[in-house]
Amino acid sequence: MAEQTSLNDLQQHDDFIRRHLGPREDEIQAMLQELGLDSLDDLIEQAVPHKIQVDKPLAVDESRSEAETLAYLKSLANKNTVAKSYIGMGYYDTVTPTVILRNVLENPGWYTAYTPYQPEIAQGRLEAILNFQQMSLDLSGMELASASLLDEATAAAEAMALAKRSSKNKKCNLFFIDKNVFPQTIDVVKTRAEHYGWDIHVGDLAELDSLDVFGALLQYTDITGQIHDLQPIIENLHAKKAIACVAADIMSLVMLKSPGEMGADVVFGSAQRFGVPMGFGGPHAAYFATRDTFKRSIPGRIIGVSVDTRGNQAMRMAMQTREQHIRREKATSNICTAQVLLANIAGFYAVYHGKKGLTNIANRINRYASVVAEALKDAGMTLVNNSWFDTLTFIADDVDAIKLRAEQAQINLRYDGNKIGVSIDEAKTQADIEALIQVLTGETSNLNYLDGKAEGSIPSHLVRTSDFLTHPTFNDYYSETDMLRYLKRLENKDFSLAHGMIPLGSCTMKLNATSEMIPITWPEFAHIHPFAPEEQTTGYLEMIKELEADLVEITGYDFVSMQPNSGAQGEYAGLLAIKKYYESIGQSHRNICLIPSSAHGTNPASAQMAGMKVVVTKCDENGNVDVADLEAKASELKDNLAALMVTYPSTHGVYEEEIKQICEIIHDNGGQVYMDGANMNAQVGISKPGEIGSDVSHLNLHKTFAIPHGGGGPGMGPIGVKSHLAPFVSGHSVRKVHSVEAEQGAVSAAPYGSGMILPISWAYIKMLGRQGLRKSTEVALLNANYLKNKLAAHYPVLYTGRNDKVAHECIIDLRPIKAETGISEVDFAKRLMDYGFHAPTMSFPVAGTFMIEPTESESKYELDRFIEAMINIRQEVEKVRSGEWDAENNPLKNAPHTQADIRHWDKPYSIQDAVYPSQATMDGKFWPSVNRVDDVYGDRNLICSCPSIDSYHQD
Incomplete structure (x- = not known):
């Protein structure tokens, strides 16, 4: 009689552990045998100093199944209240076009890719970021834009730092902030200034006349909604040799005269309301634009246009892409990342809507705000601002009564003493506006009547007259079919974890599991304002507290x-x-x-x-x-x-x-x-x-x-x-x-x-549990040591620890090969693309090396495929050394190879050697979309905006 399987054996609790880890159990044993080890515990004993090892298991929960984890997280999400938000202050409800939601935000082809340090396999992402830069330039009226910063407040702090570096008023140590800048921005800028040793004056704009400053921060429109004519203020600042920094609402710039036209030196702001959910505060891309004069002081990354070895247009990261690693404490900023995924969404939002669509959205927002203003006036209330785009501030006779009606209607307003603020966004409908007016005035309204009374709310000399989004990219994709194909065309140019291993040392490009990613677009997480009342965010706070507790235990x-x-x-x-x-x-x-x-x-x-x-x-x-x-x-x-x-x-x-x-x-x-x-x-x-x-x-x-x-x-x-x-x-x-x-x-x-992205890490810990968390680390070490051992016979391994073991990554030294043959680490990186791999971390922390980290999520098959590629490339180097291949005209120096090469084959080696160097590439080929990009040309001819559409039609 067959033995009956117990109910406990049928549980799915450890199923996620199995799916997160790349190697199967028999493969783990084979890899351990390769290392001369009996078990993963044996590996830890040999690799990790005994004096730092923990003596008991982590006190976190046991592994939960994916279904259990998502069900429990949904129960937390349901404790949040998704109210109608009119709080504003830089965060607005938005409508993410579903074609972008599904094909970008929820698509691993976009979200699992790495920073585009290897541009030949990142042209899709680079074009998307270039769209974002062009959008930023057009709307801000500036000459140079970055690939995005972390959020509006940190962008303001970076603007202040740029002002200090760039101002001709060198002896001055004072920075001015308009009191009506968003308070969270003032908070962050004050923090930054304090530790730089700079003085901050927060005050009324009228005070600027009497102050000696190196720069000033202005909000356009300000927190009350008022639209200031910045030109005389900026002229006054320039007369003092000071730098004018303007935080500008990107949607308002569709209708308002751009700050660049008024003389601003730096223009920045959140691009969140261009299709990126509020998400309890982020992640959101901040745009940052300045004058060409300040291009050597701009923080963060910039995407530039260059050419490849065939003379075709190719994009790349330009200028200060590795500034922190080169200039170190002399760097302009420590920010070494952008908000690329969110910048892509904002840029695609502009592509999807174009000038006409954005103008319709902005006009509707503005018109709704004007209708509400008329209702407030009819109710006898006094407006604080006499001009506006989307925001109104008024003095309320009975704040408590309005608060009570707002709570009952699940409407969130902005309160400041006897003042109440209201910001309208694109997600609001006519019914929403009627409900809002009922809450604010206590009376029902006739929107058609109010609309007929409403007058223009933007001063005539501040109405935008300059054109924007004229590039064909923002005008060619009217239908969803066209948009879908455009997104897919760009995605196909990018290498991501959906294609293969990205073995970047220090970057840990592990599995981003679907069950971890799903909750971020749930409305209960995605549509919550960061300043929503605490009682509406109970589920968020419970999830965050659980994550904090787990991290406390882990660390x-x-x-x-x-x-x-x-x-x-x-x-x-x-x-x-x-x-x-x-x-x-x-x-x-x-x-x-x-x-x-x-x-x-x-x-x-x-x-x-x-x-x-x-x-x-x-x-x-x-x-x-x-x-x-x-x-x-x-x-x-x-x-x-x-x-x-x-x-x-x-x-x-x-x-x-x-x-x-x-x-x-x-x-x-x-x-x-x-x-x-x-x-x-x-x-x-x-x-x-x-x-x-x-x-x-x-x-x-x-x-x-x-x-x-x-x-x-x-x-x-x-x-x-x-x-x-x-x-x-x-x-x-x-x-x-x-x-x-x-x-x-x-x-x-x-x-x-x-x-919004904290549920990802929360779910990662819950689904792995105490056993899976440790085993993930053990397998990360196993994969790294297996790879190191296999490569050691062909390349010098630069550093090892106790018992000749490494931790989760290893460094192989390519400098002797370069000295003997002229084949550099760059040639290796580009040649790996022909084998279907993203290169490891190149020349960090040691110049002329590869730092390789396979992570725990890669299978033995994928590790062996990478090892085979590296051994094959080593053999190719020998062909160069022996003279069988020309020292300059060989597959390594000419890598990566593209379909354009095949169409015009002129190489002294075979097409198969070039583009199908392994069985894996014959089974499934990832094609780089451009040949090797010319970095020097790109820096000498800095172009950071969308090129002519003609240049997209290349061989």
Whole structure:
């Protein structure tokens, strides 16, 4: 009689673990055998220093099935109230065109791609971002735009920094902010200015005449809705040699005279209302535009137009794409990411609607606002603003009565004493406006009557007359069929995790599971304003608190702050917590930050932004922190030592044996330890940074905890801190952050950063559970060590740790090959495209190397395919060395190869050698859409707007 299967054996709790991990159990055993190991526990014992290993399992829940996880998360989502929001303040309900929702936001072909450092396999994304830049230029009236920043408030802080660098009023230290700028923006700018040592004056615009400033921040339209003529204000600023920075609502610019036409130097704002859900505060792309004069000071990334080796148009990241890693503490900013996925959506929204569609939307918003204004006037109420685009502020006789009616109708308004603000958006219908008027006035309304009375609300000299969105891209895709095909055409040009492994060291391009991604577009998460009343966001807060608790357990810290909305923001926030802590104990003189020479470039840039002085410490020949040099510098500088920034495992992919001693050295000399969380994927369930001895870490949720990279953003970088630093994490001036008692300034616009994507990491932890989290780390180490062993016979492995093991990534040295043959790491990177791979991290942290991280999600088949490609390329190098292939005209130097090459074949080697170098490429070929891009040409001929449509028709 067959043995009956128990009910327990039929449970699906561990099913997600199996699906998240790439190798099957028999493959795990085969890989362990390759390494001469018996088990994953054996691997951990050999690879990870015993002194840092945890001695008990993580105290997080057991693994839940995908269905259970989604059902429970839905129960939390249902606790949120999706009210009609009229709060505004930079966040507006919007209608994401469904063709964009399904084919971009919910499409792994778009959201699992990496930053376009390899432009030949990222032309679709690059074109989409170029559309965003062109849209930004057209609407702002400026000459140069970036690929997006993190949010409007941080963009304002970057604008202030640009003003300080660029102003001719060099001796001045004062920056002016109009009191009617959004309060969250004022909060973030104040935080940034404080640690740069600059003075801030928040006041009435009339005060500017009497102030000596290096720059000023103006809101267009301001928080009350008033539309100011900025031209005389800007002329006054220019007379003082000051820089005019304007925060402008992108939708209003469809109808209003552009700030660029009024002389503004920097124009920025949120592009959220162009089709990106509010999502409790993010992620949202901020646009940032300036004058060509300031192109060397613009923060973040810029997409430029260049040519490939065939002379065809090709796009690439231009200028300061790796500035943080090159200039380090002298960088203009520590921001090393953009909000690419969200910028793409905003750009596609403009493509979808075009000038005509946007004009209709903006006119309807404005007309609804004017109708509400008439109703308020008829009810005897006094408007604070006498001009408006979408926002009205009025003085209410009975605020409490209006509040009660609003609560009963589930309508959210903006309250400020006896003033009430209302902002209209595109999602509002005629019925919504009727309900709003009923709440505001207590009376029913006749919209046709009110519309007939309503007069123009925009001063005639501030009405837009200049054209915009004239490029054919914004005018050619009228039907959904055309739009769908355009999106698909761009998607097909991009390499993503949907195509194959992206083995980028330090970037952890793991599975972004569908069940993790689904909830972000649920209305209960997507359509919540970040300043909605707390009682309407109960489900959000429960989810966030659960995620915080899990991260506290995983990291060994005492508290987690969710606000930083990128890894670089997390670094900055963590250093500010250290700085504020020292101020609280009377040691504000501590301002020196020790940083190993191998550190991420964002580390020194963040330290500089936090007002710290960077001192670099040496690494030894094995790539580890030189403990003797560190101890000597810490002792020498102990009176002023503030912090050490150290990455663990090291940037070189090694578990440093002396990490606990390193932390003790810093503490013994009065400093704090900041542990960069970039490599946390090698620690989860095995070690805890808070128990190793560090005081604070940021956590890259877009690496270790499965939030996708989105083609170059979004990200999230919350920080974990020990209890003594907890009072000094970021607060928020508009909405109190739960559990944060201290009144510290904000570092991001929203209290919980990019709240909409937090369910991804929450679900990742819940579905893996304590067993799956540890096993993910174990398999990440297994995959990296297997790959390292297989490649070691063909390439020098630069650094290894105990028992010749690496952590979750390894570095192979290509410099000897370049010295002997002239085949460079760039040639290797481009040749890998012919084999159907994205290149590993190139020339970081060591020039002329590859840093390879396979993650736990890649199968043995995919690892073997990559290993085969690397071995084949090594054999190709030998053909160059022996003279069988020409030193300059060979498949490596000419890579990547495209279909254009086949049409005009002129190479001394075969087509098969070029484009079908492996069986896998014959079974399924990913074609780069352009040949190798000419970076030098692109920098010498900087073009950052959409080129003529004729240039798209190329061979």
